[in-house]
Amino acid sequence: xxxxxxxxxxxxxxxxxxxxxxxxxxxxxxxxxxxxxxxxxxxxxxxxxxxxxxxxxxxxxxxxxxxxxxxxxxxxxxxxxxxxxxxxxxxxxxxxxxxxxxxxxxxxxxxxxxxxxxxxxxxxxxxxxxxxxxxxxxxxxxxxxxxxxxxxxxxxxxxxxxxxxxxxxxxxxxxxxxxxxxxxxxxxxxxxxxxxxxxxxxxxxxxxxxxxxxxxxxxxxxxxxxxxxxxxxxxxxxxxxxxxxxxxxxxxxxxxxxxxxxxxxxxxxxxxxxxxxxxxxxxxxxxxxxxxxxxxxxxxxxxxxxxxxxxxxxxxxxxxxxxxxxxxxxxxxxxxxxxxxxxxxxxxxxxxxxxxxxxxxxxxxxxxxxxxxxxxxxxxxxxxxxxxxxxxxxxxxxxxxxxxxxxxxxxxxxxxxxxxxxxxxxxxxxxxxxxxxxxxxxxxxxxxxxxxx
Amino acid sequence: xxxxxxxxxxxxxxxxxxxxxxxxxxxxxxxxxxxxxxxxxxxxxxxxxxxxxxxxxxxxxxxxxxxxxxxxxxxxxxxxxxxxxxxxxxxxxxxxxxxxxxxxxxxxxxxxxxxxxxxxxxxxxxxxxxxxxxxxxxxxxxxxxxxxxxxxxxxxxxxxxxxxxxxxxxxxxxxxxxxxxxxxxxxxxxxxxxxxxxxxxxxxxxxxxxxxxxxxxxxxxxxxxxxxxxxxxxxxxxxxxxxxxxxxxxxxxxxxxxxxxxxxxxxxxxxxxxxxxxxxxxxxxxxxxxxxxxxxxxxxxxxxxxxxxxxxxxxxxxxxxxxxxxxxxxxxxxxxx
Numbered sequence: 094x095x096x097x098x099x100x101x102x103x104x105x106x107x108x109x110x111x112x113x114x115x116x117x118x119x120x121x122x123x124x125x126x127x128x129x130x131x132x133x134x135x136x137x138x139x140x141x142x143x144x145x146x147x148x149x150x151x152x153x154x155x156x157x158x159x160x161x162x163x164x165x166x167x168x169x170x171x172x173x174x175x176x177x178x179x180x181x182x183x184x185x186x187x188x189x190x191x192x193x194x195x196x197x198x199x200x201x202x203x204x205x206x207x208x209x210x211x212x213x214x215x216x217x218x219x220x221x222x223x224x225x226x227x228x229x230x231x232x233x234x235x236x237x238x239x240x241x242x243x244x245x246x247x248x249x250x251x252x253x254x255x256x257x258x259x260x261x262x263x264x265x266x267x268x269x270x271x272x273x274x275x276x277x278x279x280x281x282x283x284x285x286x287x288x289x290x291x292x293x294x295x296x297x298x299x300x301x302x303x304x305x306x307x308x309x310x311x312x313x314x315x316x317x318x319x320x321x322x323x324x325x326x327x328x329x330x331x332x333x334x335x336x337x338x339x340x341x342x343x344x345x346x347x348x349x350x351x352x353x354x355x356x357x358x359x360x361x362x363x364x365x366x367x368x369x370x371x372x373x374x375x376x377x378x379x380x381x382x383x384x385x386x387x388x389x390x391x392x393x394x395x396x397x398x399x400x401x402x403x404x405x406x407x408x409x410x411x412x413x414x415x416x417x418x419x420x421x422x423x424x425x426x427x428x429x430x431x432x433x434x435x436x437x438x439x440x441x442x443x444x445x446x447x448x449x450x451x452x453x454x455x456x457x458x459x460x461x462x463x464x465x466x467x468x469x470x471x472x473x474x475x476x477x478x479x480x481x482x483x484x485x486x487x488x489x490x491x492x493x494x495x496x497x498x499x500x501x502x503x504x505x506x507x508x509x510x511x512x513x514x515x516x517x518x519x520x521x522x523x524x525x526x527x528x529x530x531x532x533x534x535x536x537x538x539x540x541x542x543x544x545x546x
Numbered sequence: 547x548x549x550x551x552x553x554x555x556x557x558x559x560x561x562x563x564x565x566x567x568x569x570x571x572x573x574x575x576x577x578x579x580x581x582x583x584x585x586x587x588x589x590x591x592x593x594x595x596x597x598x599x600x601x602x603x604x605x606x607x608x609x610x611x612x613x614x615x616x617x618x619x620x621x622x623x624x625x626x627x628x629x630x631x632x633x634x635x636x637x638x639x640x641x642x643x644x645x646x647x648x649x650x651x652x653x654x655x656x657x658x659x660x661x662x663x664x665x666x667x668x669x670x671x672x673x674x675x676x677x678x679x680x681x682x683x684x685x686x687x688x689x690x691x692x693x694x695x696x697x698x699x700x701x702x703x704x705x706x707x708x709x710x711x712x713x714x715x716x717x718x719x720x721x722x723x724x725x726x727x728x729x730x731x732x733x734x735x736x737x738x739x740x741x742x743x744x745x746x747x748x749x750x751x752x753x754x755x756x757x758x759x760x761x762x763x764x765x766x767x768x769x770x771x772x773x774x775x776x777x778x779x780x781x782x783x784x785x786x787x788x789x790x791x792x793x794x795x796x797x798x799x800x801x802x803x804x805x806x807x808x809x810x811x812x813x814x815x816x817x818x819x820x821x822x823x824x825x826x827x828x829x830x831x832x833x834x835x836x837x838x839x840x841x842x843x844x845x846x847x848x849x850x851x852x853x854x855x856x857x858x859x860x861x862x863x864x865x866x867x868x869x870x871x872x873x874x875x876x877x878x879x880x881x882x883x
Contacts, residue, residue, distance in 0.1 A: 152654065159650030163643035166610055173617055174635045177628030177695075184621030185842050189849050192618045196857040199607045203864045206604060207871060227864075264849040491695035492632040505640050509647050516651040 103175045103489040106499045108471070110168050112464055113506045117161030119463050122232045122281065123288025124154045127319060129225040134315070136218050141534035142311050148212065149526060150292065153517055155209060160513050165198075167502075175495070179478050179488030182259060186252045187245045189264040194238035201231025233281055240280045243470070244272035248341050249479050275337040276470075279330040283466065286323035287459040290425055292316045294456020297449045308526045310444065314436065317452060321429035327422060332386070339387035339395060342480070345473040347398035348407040349415040350383055351376075359383040359395040364416050367409060407475045414469035421462035425455045549847035550837040553619035554830075556854055557612055558823045564608035565819065566723060566812055571605050572670035573724020575645070577747060579667025582660075590740045593732055595653065604868070606646060618850050622840035626831050627680065630689045630698040634679040641676060645669040674716040682709045685770045686832030696834075708762070708769035715758040719815070722751040726794065726811045730804040745798060752795050756788070759818070770832065776825040783821035790814035 128147045135143030173180045204227040215221050245251075251267030252259040293316035299305045300313060338346035347353070351362045351373050361383040365376020381391040388395070398406055428451040435443035474480060478488040531538040574594045581587040617624040627635075644665055652662035683689060688703050689696055703709050725747035732741040767774040777784070790813045797807035828836040841847065 155654050156650055159647045162606060163646040166606060166646075167639045167643055169610055170613060170635055170639050173613070173624040173628035174632045175628075177625040180617055180624035180628060181621050184617045184624050185846060188614075188618030188621070188842065188846060189853065191614050192850055193853055193857075195607065195611045195614050196853070196860065199604070199611065199857075199861055200864060202604050202607050203861070203868050207868055211871065259843070262843045262845050264846050490629055490632055492629060492697065494633050498632060498636045501636060501640060505643055509643065512647060512651050516654070520654060 099491060099493075099495050100486045100489045102495045102499055104485060106495060106502060107168075107171060107175055108468075109499070109502060109506065110164065110171055111467065111471070113510070114161070114164040114168050115463055115467055116460060117157050117164060118236075119284045119287050119460070120154070120157045120291065121161040122236045122284040123286070124150060124157070124292070125225060125229045125232050126285055127288055127292055127316065128154065129222070129229050130319065131315060132218075132222050132225060136222060140311075141530070141537045142308050143315075144218075145308065145526065145530055145533065146312050146315075149521075149529070151209065152520055155205075156513055156516050156520070158205065160509050162202075163509070164506075175490050176478065176488045177490055179483060182483065183245075183479060185259045186249070186262050186264065186267045187242050190238040190241045190268050194235050194242075197231050197234035197238060201228055201235065204228050204231065236281050236284060237277050240277045241268045241270075241273050244276045245270050246478060247276075247345075247470075247474055247480055248272040249482060254482065271341045272337060275330065275334040279327070279334045279466075282323060282326040282330045283459075283463060286320060286327045286425070287463055289316050289319035289323050290429075290455040290459040292456075293320050293429075294453045297452040298456075300444060301446065301449050301453065303525075306527055308530060313444075313452070317429050317432045320425060320455065321433055324422065324426040324429060328426060331419065331422060335386045336388065342474075343396040344398060344401040344406060346387065347396060347401070348409055349411050349469060349473060351409065351412050352383060352395060353397045353399050355394060355397040355400060357384065357394045358392045359387075361386060362412070364413070371409075405476060407473045411469050411472050414465045414472070418462045418465040418469060421458045421465075425459055425462075428452060428455060548838075549844065549851070550619070550841040552851060553615075553841065553847065554823075554827070554837050556851075557615045557619065558820065560608055560612045560615065562816060562819050564605070564612060565719075565815060567605045567608060569674075569720040569723035570727045571724075572674060573720045573722075574728065575649075575666040575670035576668075576721065577724065577728065577744070579663050581743070582663060586743060590728070590732070590743055593735060593737055593740045594728065604865075606642070609642075615850075615854075619842055619847065620830060620835070620837065620840040621842055622835050623830055626689070626696055626835055629696040630683060631680060633698070633700075634676055638673060638676040638679075641669045641673045645673065671717050671720070674720050675713045678712045678716040679703070679709070682706075682712050684826070684829070684831050685766070685773060686829070687769060689831075689834075691834070706769065708765040711758065711762045711765040715755075715762045718751060718754040718758045722748070722755040723811060723815070725751055726798070726808050729798060730808040733804040745801075748798055749795075752791070756791060773825060773832075777822065780821050780825055783817055783824075787814050787818035787821065790817065 128150050131143045131150065132147035135141065135145075135147060204224055208221070208224045208228055211221060211224065245267055248271045249267070250270045251263040251265070253261045293313060296305070296309050296313040296316055300309050335346060338349075351365070351367070352359055353371070358381045360381065361379040362373055363377040363379065365373050368374055383395055384393040385391050387393060428448075432443055432448055432452060435441040435445070435448060476484045476486070478485040527538070578587065578591050578594050581590050616627075648662045648665045652659055652666065683698065683703065685708065688706070688709075689698050725744055728744040729741065729748045732744050763774070763777070766777070790810045794807045794810035794814060797803045797810065828838060830837055830840060842850075
């Protein structure tokens with residue numbers, strides 16, 4: 094049961110910060126890509142609808158990015174405040190990407206500041222679009238660097254341990270550890286996907302509830318197209334991640350899949366429950382699919398959880414996290430594909446009610462999938478903070494005030510969350526897109542009204 | 547030069563950068579709120595917001611850069627500072643979080659919300675106060691190493707004259723630096739009514755800065771005599787700093803060369819800050835951590851220095867671009883863009 098011991102509270106506080114930060118970090122990495130695409134299409138097609146889209150997304154983005162920046166600062170400091178012993182030893186080996194992340198972040202911050210305030214300062218709009226490139230690069234590089242640190246915690250390398258001290262440190266080997274390629278790919282593609290799905294969800298929702306205009310329909314088509322493409326990328330990345338786990342971190346895959354005994358031609362267990370003897374019940378079993386997922390071969394042998402010493406096994410409930418994440422991923426891929434089919438088939442109406450509700454749902458669902466995925470990644474590493482070298486209990490602070498800090502931060506995140514929502518509402522409620530279109534681009538507004546009629 | 551000296555110099559330089567840009571930002575928040583209370587906000591708040599809007603996020607990064615770099619170059623500091631600063635550090639994070647996000651909420655969402663303005667003004671003074679705790683405990687005597695790890699002695703910290711004099715110095719410096727900058731910026735914008743107000747602020751906060759510096763020196767002699775003596779050996783450095791202070795004050799009083807006046811303020815703090823830093827060495831945290839005991843391994847140090855140099859080549863042009871567009875673009879400053 095829940096105990097107020099320092100380690101548990103330290104973990105809870107870090108989990109809370111990360112789960113809250115993940116929302117804003119994901120949007121922070123993904124939204125600039127969509128903004129940049131929309132602005133580019135707007136310039137190429139000379140269609141102010143897309144330019145307005147980029148402008149309005151950016152306006153919302155500044156609010157989420159502000160919360161992302163401050164919660165990112167929080168997690169950056171909390172790493173040292175809550176996990177001082179971990180940072181003391183990890184700092185020796187993995188400080189390089191952490192340091193580079195601040196540069197990427199710096200770079201992004203500078204250009205975001207310029208981008209925001211220079212919409213009408215250039216004669217040729219393509220110059221303004223150029224400014225979006227460093228924002229995209231900065232955000233994606235930040236994700237890259239910070240993910241290498243997380244990868245290092247899963248598959249540490251690039252040092253030798255002698256009498257509790259790290260020697261022969263190779264910072265690049267530590268950064269480019271075995272987990273890095275698949276993890277980076279998965280984190281970045283899923284961030285793009287989630288940002289696209291959230292924006293598609295908003296467009297679909299507005300068309301459903303407020304009827305929407307040509308502007309919203311263009312927004313929906315663009316974002317669903319992006320969702321579909323990024324969903325394919327994310328599925329590939331997820332598949333590669335499973336293959337990585339099978340080879341380098343088999344206990345995480347085994348716990349996630351409820352795969353206890355090593356066997357060839359292993360079944361994939363989907364959902365289900367565990368009885369008192371840890372036997373799987375009520376599950377859907379896909380024959381040989383786990384072997385295929387792990388090695389691309391239906392008969393390959395997959396290591397079971399029983400090979401791992403009992404005290405080094407992650408908790409089994411992460412199975413649900415994995416299944417939820419994957420289910421949402423496939424749902425998003427499917428529904429966006431369906432929309433594209435309806436769109437291309439002239440006779441079918443892609444704006445029918447059920448399809449739109451299905452798209453609207455992908456917004457919150459993909460964000461949940463991000464959270465489930467991170468929970469799976471982090472809890473699946475337990476009991477380690479640095480796999481094979483240091484447990485979370487050894488890394489945690491011994492300060493007696495962690496619980497008070499937990500309460501303090503819970504209140505702060507609540508206030509930030511509410512403030513963020515209220516501000517977003519305030520920005521967009523008083524200024525519907527149609528009005529802004531009329532105000533900024535009267536000709537386009539008149540033309541699109543005729544189209545609507 | 548050894549890696550640890552390069553490392554600490556780079557970090558100290560960034561902390562100095564943060565001291566200047568953050569002070570401008572923190573003080574501006576306070577002045578904006580104060581002007582509102584005294585019904586003068588229509589005169590200066592436009593000016594303040596034109597400067598702050600594009601740069602607030604950049605300010606934050608200086609700070610992140612400093613502490614990430616500190617952990618990178620001197621990993622032992624992560625343990626000692628992390629373990630002892632949990633509470634003051636968390637309070638600083640919370641204040642920074644509230645400040646940063648509510649600035650965005652106010653600026654892009656609900657304009658002129660009184661509560662947001664108040665939070666922005668209040669955090670501007672509380673953040674320097676809470677961050678200065680880290681400086682205070684680095685003097686030693688505020689933490690103890692127990693069987694249960696390093697612990698901060700809260701009672702001693704809260705009753706220490708040195709700790710309060712540092713807080714006082716931090717707050718008045720913020721107001722002084724900020725009002726000096728705003729004086730320059732108002733002049734640059736050709737905004738006479740705003741200039742008259744912020745110039746008054748600047749002159750008002752100048753003498754408390756020097757008084758607070760002296761008090762802090764006296765309190766330091768009580769807290770850490772050894773450090774005090776080393777600082778006294780560098781008396782000429784602090785003398786130069788006072789010289790720059792006089793130049794800045796004289797120029798603002800005369801009402802000309804506001805740009806040079808602000809440069810003199812920057813030099814005043816640069817010299818004093820490096821004088822303080824030099825006399826603090828070799829200790830990072832007395833008596834537990836010195837730069838040579840805490841420094842990271844050679845390969846990491848080299849990697850960090852290479853990245854740092856590459857990063858500078860990326861950042862300096864970007865920063866110049868930002869400054870040219872917002873700080874030194876006369877039309878933008880005057881509100882025409």
